[in-house]
Amino acid sequence: MAAAAPALTRSRRPRLGALERRNLRWGLLFISPWLFGFLALSVFPILYTFFLSFTRYSGIRPPVIIGLTNYERIATDPLFWKSAYNTLFYTALAVPIGVLMAMILAVAMNQKLREVGIYRAILYLPSILPVFAISLIFIYLLNPAYGMVNALLGLAGLPSPNWLGDPTYARISLVLIAQLGAGQWALVFLAGLRGIPIELYESAEIDGAGAWTKFRRITLPLMTPVILYDIIIGLSLGLQVFTSAFILTGGGGGRGGGAGPDNALLTYVYYLYKQAFQFGQMGYAAALSVVLFVVSLVLAGAVFRWARGWVFYEAEDA
Amino acid sequence: MTRSARRILWVWLAVAAIVVNACGGAATPSPAQQASASAPASAAASGGSAQPSAITGASCAAGAKEVKFWTSHVPPDSDALKHIVDAFNTANPDTCVKMTIVPGSETDIAKLLTAIRGGAAPDVYMADRFTVPQRAAEGVLDDITSATQGLSSQYLDFAWAETQFEGKTFALPFDTDARALWYNKDLITAAGQDVSALDMTKGPATIDTVVKIADAVSKKDSSGNYDVLGWIPGGPGAGGAAGAFDQGWHYTWGFTFGGTFADLTACKVTPTNPGVVAGFQFLYDWAKNHDPAAVSRWVASNRPVATQPAQQFPFWTGKLAMTISGDWRIAEQAKYAANGHYDFTFIPVAKQGDQSATWAGGWSMALIPNSPSRDQAIKFMKYIAGPDGQRVYTKESTHLPTIKDLLTDTSLYDPQHAKFLDLLKVAKNRPPLSVGAAYWDALTTAQGSVEANTMQPMDALNQVQTSIQPQLTTAGC
Numbered sequence: 001m002a003a004a005a006p007a008l009t010r011s012r013r014p015r016l017g018a019l020e021r022r023n024l025r026w027g028l029l030f031i032s033p034w035l036f037g038f039l040a041l042s043v044f045p046i047l048y049t050f051f052l053s054f055t056r057y058s059g060i061r062p063p064v065i066i067g068l069t070n071y072e073r074i075a076t077d078p079l080f081w082k083s084a085y086n087t088l089f090y091t092a093l094a095v096p097i098g099v100l101m102a103m104i105l106a107v108a109m110n111q112k113l114r115e116v117g118i119y120r121a122i123l124y125l126p127s128i129l130p131v132f133a134i135s136l137i138f139i140y141l142l143n144p145a146y147g148m149v150n151a152l153l154g155l156a157g158l159p160s161p162n163w164l165g166d167p168t169y170a171r172i173s174l175v176l177i178a179q180l181g182a183g184q185w186a187l188v189f190l191a192g193l194r195g196i197p198i199e200l201y202e203s204a205e206i207d208g209a210g211a212w213t214k215f216r217r218i219t220l221p222l223m224t225p226v227i228l229y230d231i232i233i234g235l236s237l238g239l240q241v242f243t244s245a246f247i248l249t250g251g252g253g254g255r256g257g258g259a260g261p262d263n264a265l266l267t268y269v270y271y272l273y274k275q276a277f278q279f280g281q282m283g284y285a286a287a288l289s290v291v292l293f294v295v296s297l298v299l300a301g302a303v304f305r306w307a308r309g310w311v312f313y314e315a316e317d318a
Numbered sequence: 319m320t321r322s323a324r325r326i327l328w329v330w331l332a333v334a335a336i337v338v339n340a341c342g343g344a345a346t347p348s349p350a351q352q353a354s355a356s357a358p359a360s361a362a363a364s365g366g367s368a369q370p371s372a373i374t375g376a377s378c379a380a381g382a383k384e385v386k387f388w389t390s391h392v393p394p395d396s397d398a399l400k401h402i403v404d405a406f407n408t409a410n411p412d413t414c415v416k417m418t419i420v421p422g423s424e425t426d427i428a429k430l431l432t433a434i435r436g437g438a439a440p441d442v443y444m445a446d447r448f449t450v451p452q453r454a455a456e457g458v459l460d461d462i463t464s465a466t467q468g469l470s471s472q473y474l475d476f477a478w479a480e481t482q483f484e485g486k487t488f489a490l491p492f493d494t495d496a497r498a499l500w501y502n503k504d505l506i507t508a509a510g511q512d513v514s515a516l517d518m519t520k521g522p523a524t525i526d527t528v529v530k531i532a533d534a535v536s537k538k539d540s541s542g543n544y545d546v547l548g549w550i551p552g553g554p555g556a557g558g559a560a561g562a563f564d565q566g567w568h569y570t571w572g573f574t575f576g577g578t579f580a581d582l583t584a585c586k587v588t589p590t591n592p593g594v595v596a597g598f599q600f601l602y603d604w605a606k607n608h609d610p611a612a613v614s615r616w617v618a619s620n621r622p623v624a625t626q627p628a629q630q631f632p633f634w635t636g637k638l639a640m641t642i643s644g645d646w647r648i649a650e651q652a653k654y655a656a657n658g659h660y661d662f663t664f665i666p667v668a669k670q671g672d673q674s675a676t677w678a679g680g681w682s683m684a685l686i687p688n689s690p691s692r693d694q695a696i697k698f699m700k701y702i703a704g705p706d707g708q709r710v711y712t713k714e715s716t717h718l719p720t721i722k723d724l725l726t727d728t729s730l731y732d733p734q735h736a737k738f739l740d741l742l743k744v745a746k747n748r749p750p751l752s753v754g755a756a757y758w759d760a761l762t763t764a765q766g767s768v769e770a771n772t773m774q775p776m777d778a779l780n781q782v783q784t785s786i787q788p789q790l791t792t793a794g795c
Binding site: 059060069075076077079108144145146161162165166170248250261262273274278279 | 434435456557558618619690784
């Protein structure tokens, strides 16, 4: 009986007192603008998208319910598979490289130098440029004959690829452009680095640990929650990559609707956009977004499960 | 009211103010905004509006009824459009047409769709004519049948047919065009080739002849990359994307090899028609013989974006000796390459004695549903797509008119331009389908794969069949 008592206590939800109920009411009222926005601008569109995925809808006339037709079409749509492949290719490269870049930049930003503020500003600067501007500049930087990137590669004696004209290099170009936003993530990583107690490093130094050992045994384990956060958000954003592909292909795919060589820059959301806004197939686009939602959910769940084995939460061992 | 309740009220008021302000731009204009509508265009466009600036209507009279007209055309064609709109505004002081150049292309109307949904749509939209049935099926365009009774007889039959959907009229035909093989005499002669082989009076040259001349012109640099290209019969398009570099589209080569793209009676698309497959096979073989990667590299270097200004087009800069293009190049040549020596001839044929094929496209003027200025908008559409508007556009842009009477008005054509009138007589046109834009894009994707040599023609065209026929069956003919 004595052992059962705490369990009973835990399972019963404590009743709120009068003060707590009042605080809850005021709390909800204070966040009510956000709550309203969340319900009206996030929850409702998500639910409505589910509904639209079972309809034929051009965006103008009322939707007509057509059952599972849109989902059946997805299975046989070659461009669905092409765009899914392009997006997974991008995500599989951009996310891990992004983590690595952010970590390197954060470590660089965390150096004890007098002018570190200047370095931080320089490293962060590309992140504040809009993707639109970066992508547009990259069209010219990556020009195979007249671009600066190939000119530098040529000086180094390296081959000069046809960046945006070759399907594989076009996909890699997207990954490269994404890295210019690494500064944003570096700040998150920097906050994580600065949250690591200095005593841990001092103890390790007393025990004779070198820089690499300190990084591997202290920094990396304590940064794993931040890395996981980066991976989850990066995964979500990676699966939704759009702007850079849209701009690199001339905004809408030029006159013929093609998105890069052999549609190599047709990312999933780009294809979704084309279906919705170029072809007026909102119902089909809704079905595509539902599939993306489910895939994102499954991938995020899988990453969380995988992370159990390597993410170190300080509180757990406290 | 308690202090907390007052705070919450303030928060809600702040949110409401932001929302109302944000929505204000798209909603019905306030009296102040209405007053500014008659002010100069530059002033009306200022103030942080998300709408692009209108390029006409600056000197409209106060109180004139506004008609918003959107086009995705850019100079030099948009210059001609502007002149027509200005003339209309001068002749009709009670109406003020504000013409705006918006992003978009033949099959991309994303800007228009979002504007309609956002309640900020134009009254008149310049739509690629072959997409009209599809846009009508989608509900993007308004039915103008009753307002256009009796007009059909003045237009070319194929152009009028493209504006119809389910027996109703959804646009007025504007211009049309025809395609030919343009060539740079100086480059061909400098390569030691006989340019007279391409003389139009000798009839169409064979594809083999044109490829032989083009290959003699092509030059590679020390790295093995093309510096000058003799010809690209198809694509890739700007930046290396799937599609035609100029006008060597799937339709061009499908028609050249005797193909048909749809059976309208049976309501079926026919991308695997033998003639279409033969056209794609030619593109596949040409790419294979000329190294798709090298050609793509040249395109990415010389035409990195589709929005490249016309004066930088490689045909005018001496980097390309031959290109399949249209009548509008006449106006461009006069403006951007007046000192060069250019001519055009028939699109080459598969074998000697074959009939050369070409096709006619063109645009139209369509009314957007729920226009607050419907009557004025239709009046403007009848003007710009009527004899007055088309006369100016034909003369200035060197496109061709769709009004039959203007085809015989010799004052509109110089001798070069007049040759395109002969081509128009035998021109084919794209089938007016309720999935016309989607079909075009699917064929373009297939063309890209075939020219990259990543798919065989029949496989790529089978994919087109698989993806488009169900859409056509659903939408109907």
